[in-house]
Structures are given as C-alpha cells and as structure tokens.
Amino acid sequence: VRHLLGIKDITAEDIQLIFETADNFKDVLNRPIKKVPSLRDITIANVFFENSTRTRLSFELAEKRLSADVINFSSSSSSVKKGETLLDTVNNILAMKVDMIVMRHSSPGAPHFLSRHIDANIVNAGDGTHEHPTQALLDSFSIREKLGDVAGKKVVIIGDILHSRVALSNIFALQKLGAEVMVCGPVTLLPKYIKELGVKVEFDVRKALDWCDVANVLRIQLERQQMKYFPSLREYTLYYGIDKKMLDSLDKQIVLMHPGPINRGVELSSDAADSHHSIILNQVENGVAIRMAVLYLLASRK
Ligand code: CP
Numbered sequence: 001v002r003h004l005l006g007i008k009d010i011t012a013e014d015i016q017l018i019f020e021t022a023d024n025f026k027d028v029l030n031r032p033i034k035k036v037p038s039l040r041d042i043t044i045a046n047v048f049f050e051n052s053t054r055t056r057l058s059f060e061l062a063e064k065r066l067s068a069d070v071i072n073f074s075s076s077s078s079s080v081k082k083g084e085t086l087l088d089t090v091n092n093i094l095a096m097k098v099d100m101i102v103m104r105h106s107s108p109g110a111p112h113f114l115s116r117h118i119d120a121n122i123v124n125a126g127d128g129t130h131e132h133p134t135q136a137l138l139d140s141f142s143i144r145e146k147l148g149d150v151a152g153k154k155v156v157i158i159g160d161i162l163h164s165r166v167a168l169s170n171i172f173a174l175q176k177l178g179a180e181v182m183v184c185g186p187v188t189l190l191p192k193y194i195k196e197l198g199v200k201v202e203f204d205v206r207k208a209l210d211w212c213d214v215a216n217v218l219r220i221q222l223e224r225q226q227m228k229y230f231p232s233l234r235e236y237t238l239y240y241g242i243d244k245k246m247l248d249s250l251d252k253q254i255v256l257m258h259p260g261p262i263n264r265g266v267e268l269s270s271d272a273a274d275s276h277h278s279i280i281l282n283q284v285e286n287g288v289a290i291r292m293a294v295l296y297l298l299a300s301r302k
Contacts, residue, residue, distance in 0.1 A: 002301045003115050003122040004294055006131035007172035015176060019141055021293035022286070029065065029289055039068035042299050045098045047090065048125070049075040049105045054260050054284055055125050055134070059102050062291035071098070086110065087117055094120055100299065103127075108165075121298045129163050135259050136169035138290040140177055142283045143214055146255050151178030156208045158184045158240065159218030159267055162191050166218060166259045171197055184208035185240065186231055189220075205240050209250055216257040217242060217267050233266050243269035247277045255279055 001010060028036055044063045048056055056072070063070045073093065075081075080089060090101060100121040103111050108130035111122050126132040140150050147153055155174050161167045161183050174181045175198065182200040183190060194201060202208040209215060220236055231239065247256065256268075256277040264270050273280060 002298065003111070003124075004133050004298060005111050005115060005122065005124045007133045007136050007169045007176070008131070010133075010176075012176040012178075015137065015140070015173060018137055018290065018293045018297065019144065021297060022137075022141055022289040025065075025292040025296075026286070026289040029292075035065055035067060037067045038296050039063070039066040039299055042066075042100065043069040043071070043096075043098045044100045044102060044295065045071045045073060045093045046125075047073045047093065047101055047103045049080070049086075049103070049110075050126065052104055052125070054287060055104065055132075058284070058287040059123075059125060059134075059291050059295075062288050062295060065288065066292055066295060068100075068295070071096075086114070090114060090118055094118060100295065121301065123294060123298065126165055128165065129168075130165050131169045131172075132165040132259075133169050133173075134287070134291055134294060135166050136173040137294070138283055138287040139166075139170055139216060139257060139259070140173045140179075141290055142257065142279055142286050143179075143255065145282070145286065146279055147213065150174065152180075153213045154180045154182070154211055155214045155216060156182040156184050156202070156212040157216045157218065158205060158208060158242070160189045160220045161185050161194065161218070162189045163221040164218050166216075170216060171199055182208060182211060186236070188231070205242065206246070209242070209246065209254065212254055213252075214255040214257060215242070216259070218259065219261060219263050219267060233263075237266050241265075241267060241269065242272050244271040244275045244277075247272055247275065253277070257283060260284065 046059050102123045102125050104125040106128050108128035110127050111124040115122050143150050157167050171181055184202045258280050262273055
C-alpha cells in the first residue's frame with residue numbers, strides 16, 4: 001500500500017501493524033525528548049482545502065516529531081482563489097521536491113483522483129462525506145487502549161451519519177477489527193444504503209446507549225446539508241442530545257467519544273463531554289501517534 005486513501009482499501013492486518021507502530025511512537029511521545037530521526041530526509045506538504053484544527057495540527061506535529069520537513073498549504077490563502085486547479089496546485093508543490101501529500105478536500109474521491117495522476121505518497125485527511133481514515137484509526141486505537149481490544153465490543157455511532165466521513169471510516173475499521181456496529185440517528189440523517197454496510201440501525205438513543213460499550217457521538221454537519229433537514233438543531237437536541245444524567249443512569253459504564261469539533265449543547269451537553277465517561281481528549285492525544293505510524297509506514301513505500 002503506497003497511499004492511505006480510505007479504511008475500505010486496507011486489511012485488519014494493516015490496521016494492527018499501524019496500531020503496533022503507534023504503540024511504539026506513543027512511548028516516544030511520553031519521553032522528555034519526543035523527537036525521532038525516522039523521516040529526516042522526507043518533505044511533507046499538508047494541503048488543506050477545508051478548515052481543520054485537530055487533523056492539520058496533529059499531522060504537522062506528527063511530521064515534526066518524525067523530523068520531516070513540513071510545509072502547510074491552505075486553499076483559502078492560495079492561488080486556488082485565482083482559479084488554479086487541484087492537479088496544478090499539487091504538481092507545483094511536488095516540483096519543490098516534496099515526497100508526501102497529506103490532503104483534506106471537500107470533494108469525495110479527490111485524493112483517489114490525485115493518486116492516479118501524481119507520483120508521491122498521499123494520505124487522505126478527509127474527503128468530503130466519504131472517508132477520514134486516520135480519524136477512524138485513532139478512534140479504534142483509543143477503544144483498544146481503554147477496553148483492551150476492539151473485537152467483540154459493541155460500538156454505536158450516533159448522529160449525522162449521512163454527511164459523516166468519520167462514520168463511514170469508523171464502520172469499516174470497527175468491522176475489520178471484529179466489533180459489532182450500530183448507527184443511531186434520525187432517519188433523515190441516515191444514508192439510504194446504510195443496511196448494506198452490515199450495521200444495526202436504532203432510532204431511539206436511549207436504547208442505543210443501553211446496548212453499547214462505546215458511544216461515538218458525531219456533530220450535525222450543517223455546512224454539508226444542501227437543504228433544510230429535519231430535525232432542526234433544537235429538535236435534534238431534544239431527541240438525540242446526550243447529557244451526563246443520561247450516561248449516569250445507564251446500568252453500565254460506557255465510553256463516550258467524539259471526533260470534534262463538539263457542538264456543545266447540541267449533540268452533547270458540556271457536563272457529558274467533560275465527564276469521566278469521556279475519552280475525547282485521549283482521542284486527540286492518540287491522533288499524533290497514529291499519524292506518526294501512518295507516515296512512517298508509508299514513507300518506506302515509494
Ligand atoms: N476530527 C477532525 O477531523 O477535526 P478537524 O476538522 O478539526 O480536523
């Protein structure tokens with residue numbers, strides 16, 4: 001595998017190798033000197049056509065911890081605004097002797113298109129509503145860290161499944177690793193093909209929480225909604241919002257996750273997001289080790 005375009009394209013063995021490599025890098029990140037020379041002669045461009053906080057900073061930090069040279073491109077302050085194409089933009093970046101491209105783009109399939117036209121490793125940092133592979137890897141890695149294993153665990157993904165690249169990549173990763181997967185949300189925010197993915201579907205959030213070991217709660221992605229969807233944010237919170245009282249009332253302790261950014265007071269109350277149930281900031285911490293592992297493993301595959 002030369003690129004990481006999606007979880008759909010990789011095997012359970014690939015994921016385990018990434019996890020074992022990330023375990024080693026997590027040890028490194030807990031030392032006083034967090035830097036290793038592994039990618040000293042590699043130059044990486046982070047090419048972002050969409051906004052990001054966690055993914056962009058996490059990739060940049062992972063690259064710097066590996067001693068790579070790093071350049072950052074943001075489309076909003078670039079010549080894309082003058083009409084330059086995606087391929088011209090990336091080819092110009094590669095002409096400066098760049099080895100790897102980490103790309104976020106709003107169009108599903110944009111990194112796959114790029115992989116057919118350029119000669120460099122590509123890591124998909126999120127392509128529209130399609131996949132967000134490193135997010136799914138860090139999510140499963142965080143479940144493994146918290147619960148010992150992903151296999152056999154019951155994981156529910158709650159919220160705007162229709163517009164979520166995190167949901168699709170998580171479904172692929174969790175199933176490959178042997179978890180049982182449920183999705184829960186209003187029918188208007190579930191894709192029509194959802195049952196073909198082999199997941200359970202639940203419309204009642206309380207029943208979903210009663211069933212699961214892990215709840216991964218997603219943001220309502222207003223920026224991707226072409227028309228006015230039911231429910232409104234107020235209705236969504238009324239029927240699907242999760243608070244600490246609800247979590248505390250469950251018969252068992254569950255693990256609460258969220259990929260960020262959180263719409264506090266919409267899908268999660270602040271007291272839930274900041275509670276002892278939550279591993280949200282552990283997910284962010286693990287993102288650096290996972291991205292170090294992905295970049296390290298791909299750099300050797302020219
Ligand atoms: N989880 C995630 O992709 O967050 P950002 O959009 O801030 O990168």
